[in-house]
Each structure stands twice: as C-alpha cells, then as structure tokens.
Amino acid sequence: xxxxxxxxxxxxxxxxxxxxLRCDPISGHTALYWYRQSLGQGLEFLIYFQGNSAxxxxxxxxxxxxxxRTGGSVSTLTIQRTQQEDSAVYLCAxxxxxxxxxxxxxxxxxxxxxxx
Amino acid sequence: RKEVEQDPGPxxxxxxxxxxxxxxxxxxxxxxxxxxxxxxxxEPKLLMSVYSSGNEDGxxxxxxNRASQYISLLIRDSKLSDSATYLCVVNSDxxxxxxxxxxxxxxxxx
Numbered sequence: 001x002x003x004x005x006x007x008x009x010x011x012x013x014x015x016x017x018x019x020x021l022r023c024d025p026i027s028g029h030t031a032l033y034w035y036r037q038s039l040g041q042g043l044e045f046l047i048y049f050q051g052n053s054a055x056x057x058x059x060x061x062x063x064x065x066x067x068x069r070t071g072g073s074v075s076t077l078t079i080q081r082t083q084q085e086d087s088a089v090y091l092c093a094x095x096x097x098x099x100x101x102x103x104x105x106x107x108x109x110x111x112x113x114x115x116x
Numbered sequence: 117r118k119e120v121e122q123d124p125g126p127x128x129x130x131x132x133x134x135x136x137x138x139x140x141x142x143x144x145x146x147x148x149x150x151x152x153x154x155x156x157x158x159e160p161k162l163l164m165s166v167y168s169s170g171n172e173d174g175x176x177x178x179x180x181n182r183a184s185q186y187i188s189l190l191i192r193d194s195k196l197s198d199s200a201t202y203l204c205v206v207n208s209d210x211x212x213x214x215x216x217x218x219x220x221x222x223x224x225x226x
Contacts, residue, residue: 033214042218043160043203056213091159095214104150105205105214107159 002026004108006092012114013082021077021111025094033093033105034067034077043091049075050097082115089113119143120206122217130225133194137220139204140186149180151189152203154219160203163189194224 005024013019025032034046045059049069060066064082069075079086089110096104122139129135141149149166164171166178166187177190187206191198204217 031213035216043216045215048213050213104162104165107161109159 004092004094004106006090006108006111008111009109010112010114012116015084015115016081018078018080019082019113021079021090021092021113023075023077023092023094023108025073025075025092026096026106029094029096029106030072031095031097031105032069032075033095034075035091035093036088037091037110038088046077046090079113082113084115087113087115118218119215120204120217122202122204122220124218124220126221126223128223128225129194131194131196133224134190134192135194135222136188136190137202137204137222138186138188139206139217139220140184141204141206141215142185143206144182144185146185146206148207148214149178149187150205150214151176151178151187152205152216154201154203156200160216163202191222194222196224196226198222199224 007022030051032049035043037043047067048056064080067077089112091107091110093105093107120141151163152160153163154160164173164178166180168180170179175192179188201219201221203219205214207214
C-alpha cells in the first residue's frame with residue numbers, strides 16, 4: 001500500500017484478555033518498528049525488525065508482550081493478559097534501510113488500545 | 117543519561133516570533149538525524165532531515181553540531197499552525213535503529 005497500515009484503529013478490551021495488533025509496512029521497507037505512546041507522553045520503543053536479522057526486543061516492557069514479523073512484511077504485536085496500564089496508542093513504523101536519502105521512518109496512524 | 121534528550125517545554129511564543137529547540141544525543145557514532153512533528157492524537161510525521169552542513173526549508177532551519185553532539189531546529193515567523201510537539205530522531209550506526217527524543221511542545225499564541 002501507499003503508507004503504513006495498522007489495524008484495528010481502535011480496540012477496547014477487558015483486563016486479562018489477549019489482543020493482537022497488526023501492521024502492514026510500506027512495500028519494500030525492510031525495517032519495521034513498534035512504539036507505544038501513552039496520552040501526553042513520549043514515544044516508547046518496543047521492538048525493531050530489520051530484514052532477516054534477529055529482532056531487537058529490548059524495549060518490550062514484560063513477557064506479556066511479543067511480536068513477530070512473517071515473511072519480512074506484516075507484523076503482529078501481541079499483548080497477553082492485558083492490564084489497564086497497557087492502554088496507549090501503539091504505533092508501527094517502517095523505513096527503507098540503506099536508501100540514499102537516509103532512513104526516513106514513516107508511521108501508521110496507530111492502534112488505540114483501551115483496557116477496561 | 118537518555119540517548120536522545122529534549123527540553124519538553126512547553127514553549128509558548130506569540131505569532132511571528134522566532135523559536136529554537138535543541139536536542140542532545142549520546143551516541144557519537146550516530147549518522148542520521150531528523151526532526152519530526154507530531155500533532156495532538158496524530159502520528160509523528162517527518163518535518164526535515166538534518167544534514168551536516170545545515171539545511172533550510174522555508175521558515176525552518178536545522179543544524180547539526182557533531183562536536184557537541186546536538187542538533188537544533190529554528191522556526192522563524194511562527195504561525196498558529198506550527199503548534200505541535202517536535203521530536204528529535206537519531207540513528208546509531210549499528211542496526212540503523214532510530215531513537216526518538218521525548219519531544220518539545222510548542223504553542224504559538226495569537
């Protein structure tokens with residue numbers, strides 16, 4: 001697609017349920033990022049995929065969070081046993097690594113998660 | 117020390133004012149630098165890349181100081197529509213991962 005696509009755009013879930021958030025990056029982009037942003041706060045890095053390399057999972061806040069990227073394209077972020085503090089917007093971004101113009105990163109519109 | 121640091125503000129300025137933000141980074145191996153803009157409840161969007169020689173795009177000027185490891189953004193003739201949060205973004209040479217600063221909030225008042 002023309003841009004980074006995320007789904008669902010909004011999700012309300014009950015505490016303790018699992019959620020899956022999907023990201024479809026810009027075609028051809030080898031780098032994919034997940035960030036989390038709570039209301040009024042800065043971007044919190046979660047995980048970074050680059051090509052076939054092992055992902056950088058250093059930002060995942062707990063073992064309830066996991067992510068995968070299948071076929072080097074679509075990524076899914078899974079949150080198990082959701083807690084109220086997981087409520088945030090989850091932003092996915094992608095970039096074309098190694099481009100002459102630099103590693104400009106493009107964001108999706110985010111998945112707004114509310115845990116009640 | 118955070119890898120990328122910014123003054124969170126807010127910077128409250130009148131229309132027409134000139135305002136400048138700085139951003140410091142800790143990794144001397146960083147190669148690419150950007151300023152992003154984020155409007156309330158929206159995703160961040162690229163404002164401009166920052167080149168070694170400095171670069172200008174209309175009312176916006178970005179500078180890089182490698183010796184002191186900071187980048188700056190200057191906005192001239194501020195408009196109401198410039199009100200937003202400005203995010204400094206830096207990559208490290210290893211892995212090409214991008215790191216965001218916490219953002220500086222700008223509010224331009226009539």
